[in-house]
Amino acid sequence: MTPEMASSWLSYRDHPSNRPISKSVTARYQEDMAAGRWREATPEGYIFDTNGYWISGRHRAKAQANGNFTLKMRVFPNEPRDIAPFLDQGFRRTAAHLLRVPYATQMGAGARHLAALADGDRWGMPRYSKVTIPEVVETFHRWPELSRYGADAWAIQHRAGIPTGPHLAVLAQAARTAHRDLIPEWIEGVRTGYNLGPGDPRGHLRSRFRNGLQSAGKVNKRDQAYALIVKAWNAFADDTPMTVLKQMASEPLPTVQGFTFKVAAA
Structure with missing residues (x-):
């Protein structure tokens, strides 16, 4: 043809x-x-x-x-x-149907975030909804780190309301940086909230999502959620106390400290 x-x-x-x-x-x-x-x-x-x-x-x-x-x-x-x-009346296949792994829906969401972020648009993820199912599956297989933290991210969403998709995308990138050894401590603090001081970024992140994320003006909620998780992680990795956690419409999406998608592609 x-x-x-x-x-x-x-x-x-x-x-x-x-x-x-x-x-x-x-x-x-x-x-x-x-x-x-x-x-x-x-x-x-x-x-x-x-x-x-x-x-x-x-x-x-x-x-x-x-x-x-x-x-x-x-x-x-x-x-x-x-x-x-x-025709076209069947049960539509999703990435989760094809991945066939534990927490497949969450893994698919994390992979979709990574595929959209790889485009390099630092002002958001406009292609997120246009990422195809085959692309999600390909991205999942290129990022084994997603499977490593799937259960933890799901437990955190259940207990603290932090969405699994963007959180997994951040953790997968962080796992390819020099700060990877801090991930277990991050997960424990964000999951339990136990013994977190007033400046702990993990506590600020829990607070932002505890009662549901509120829209911040023109910031897309998906972009906002991802940006807040990245900012909290970066402050935690730097051991920098945090006084406020927010993402303004005038700010570009932050990048995970120590990671670039060019490095990942190489």
Whole structure:
């Protein structure tokens, strides 16, 4: 299936009852194809009705045409038009279904944060919701540190309300720094809150999340949660007392001390 074929079929085989093509879905498929995550000859093929009109596959074909990809695709012609309403109605796969590890949902959230952060946008994670499931799975396998702290992060969320996804992303990065030996002490303090002084960053972090994180103006809650965890960790790693823990809309996302994604990619 060449991009020229895909473009040609899209131009005259569309059916008036088909849903509009989504640019965002097409873009996700194109990113997967460009990254080599798209399997050729996938059983989920291109389906056409008895008149040669598309029933299923237009988004994939659009991604092929836009990205100039040639792929081997299964084609199912002469299918009855009345099967169209029953397609795409199954139980949608999530990253957790594919990971099949303890705390898979939390691991997937941590991997999604890491994939979004790797883009290098220090003002937030705008691509977070667009990270594809194959990318989450790939990121999980590149970050074994996620599995190392999954149970602890889940216990902390249960007891202190600190969300597991961003917390795991921070711990995974911290594990690749010179401060990795401080992680057990961090986990114990954040989990229990026991014997923490007034300037202890772990106590400040617990306080911010104890009653649910409140929105800080224009700061996205996901970005805010991640930034607060990073700031608290950095202060703890530096042994710096903390008087206030907050993230302003005018501040870029902080980075985990001693870690850069360029180092991770290398």
